[in-house]
Amino acid sequence: MNSTTRFKLSAMMFLEFFIWGAWFVTLGTFLGNNLKATGSETGAVFSTQSWGAIIAPFIVGLIADRYFNAERILGVLHIIGAVLMYQMYNATDVSVFYPYVLGYMILFMPTLALVNSVSFNQMKDPEKEFSSIRIWGTLGWIAAGLLISYFFHWDSKEGTEAGLLKNTFLMAGIVSLALGLFSFTLPKTPPKVSSDEKIIVSDVLGLDALKLLKDRNFLIFFISSIFICIPLAFYYQNANPFLSNIGMDNPTGKMTIGQASEVIFLLFIPVFFKRFGFKMTILVGMLAWAVRYALFAYGNAGELSFMLILGIALHGVCYDFFFVSGQIYTNSKAGERFKSSAQGLITLATYGVGMLIGFAVAGKISDAYKAADGVMDWKMIWIIPAGIALVVFLLFALVFNDKSKAEIEPKTV
Missing domain, CATH: 1.20.1250.20 (MFS general substrate transporter like domains)
Structure with a gap:
């Protein structure tokens, strides 16, 4: 190039x-x-x-x-x-x-x-x-x-x-x-693709990859991917209003720490994945969501502001260890024929269905814990998604038992 x-x-x-x-x-x-x-x-x-x-x-x-x-x-x-x-x-x-x-x-x-x-x-x-x-x-x-x-x-x-x-x-x-x-x-x-070639909707949406759901462990991963997006939606929807509302200075600038950590932790994925395997990697990602929201629930913009910064910095673990390792796992299970369609299916499940449910839940929870005078009960608003993430973590830990190791080539950024 x-x-x-x-x-x-x-x-x-x-x-x-x-x-x-x-x-x-x-x-x-x-x-x-x-x-x-x-x-x-x-x-x-x-x-x-x-x-x-x-x-x-x-x-x-x-x-x-x-x-x-x-x-x-x-x-x-x-x-x-x-x-x-x-x-x-x-x-x-x-x-x-x-x-x-x-x-x-x-x-x-x-x-x-x-x-x-x-x-x-x-x-x-x-x-x-x-x-x-x-x-x-x-x-x-x-x-x-x-x-x-x-x-x-x-x-x-x-x-x-x-x-x-x-x-x-x-x-x-x-x-x-x-x-x-x-x-x-x-x-x-x-x-x-040639404009004359027949359009097959199942190919466009990646529905051919539905065959992968016959694999019990992949089905568990697929369902877990949808449910873990519920707490993810809470972050996108509520993090900036939360930080602004409690008086943190320059909240948007401080939230960029999350993107910086995403780059850093991406470097750890190949090492962690090869040493501990997919299940442990993705469990760390799930647990990180619960820990991050607990930090948000009990931190503040004063003497406990370090808890909020740490919660933001965990974005790299939350995102990379779950979503990136999930993409790697999907790629390894799909085989050559379904590689693209399988990735499309997971994207549809997470950013489509999962976060659609997540934003609806986050909206209702925010309304439920907003007082008549407009004061938000931020502690409960963060405790609930922390609990959801913890439940997904426990269920995945108990029922997922795929011991095969997906191959990953180290990538530098």
Whole structure:
């Protein structure tokens, strides 16, 4: 890969995840402060990510893979996304905001697959080359959080009271427009499938991989993946509002510690996986969710603020040890024929079905523990997902007994 192509792909990844991190992290705080949304309304808004994940395979599989170059579709989706972001910026009521965010997520979620497709198309050895490109995405997410907290101060007490968090949508929209235009300069990535080839919906959705569920242990893993996404949804929906509400300074900037830890712990996955196997690795990931939420429940923004920072820093263990090791396990069980469809099925189960349930549960729990004067019982709001994660951990520990070891090639970032 020449230096020009490497620069373009790195910039694409940086901007792609900058856009997502620029508004999604502070979304819960914005909805509560600016639009006065209830917990259930907030859960419905966050669930648009899940609807986007469910619909994304149709856009990529039925359009991108058959009719148009991936980089052109990427450009069009981000330009339309910029318009929707501007409408979200102008919205003053959650009922007006919801249709725009739903439309946006239906268009944005497919771009996550498209940026990967554009990248892989330029690589001779993706196993070695992709991580050095993908890391720029994580850096983009971190950069967005740092700008919001330490440069613009939109998430400060004064900023949130003044309603400045709406500016995150304007910033994301401007960058979305920039990436949309930039996408047309990216290396050409033509369709992979002939437009004349018969469309098989089961292939598009990865339903062929359902055959893997005949394996008892894979079925247990599959079900556990859905249920562990319930506590995951609590983090996306409530972490930023929680940190802002209890008075932590620069909450969005501090939450980027989670992305930094994600990069660090990714390096430990190959070693841990080979030494202890899949079951122990994924159990550590599950337990980390319970520990993280316990830290949130009993920490505070004063003398126990270290507990909150530690909880944020556990994101690398929570995400990498469960989701990344789960992808590796799925890959090892699928075999050559079902590798792609199996990954698609797990994504549909987790970011689609699992988090759809999770956001609904998180919304109802938030409403249940919000007093008439608006004061939130954050301790209970975090204890409940901690308990859910602990139950999933115990059940998985007791019933999963696959002793085979999935092979993993160490990857550096």
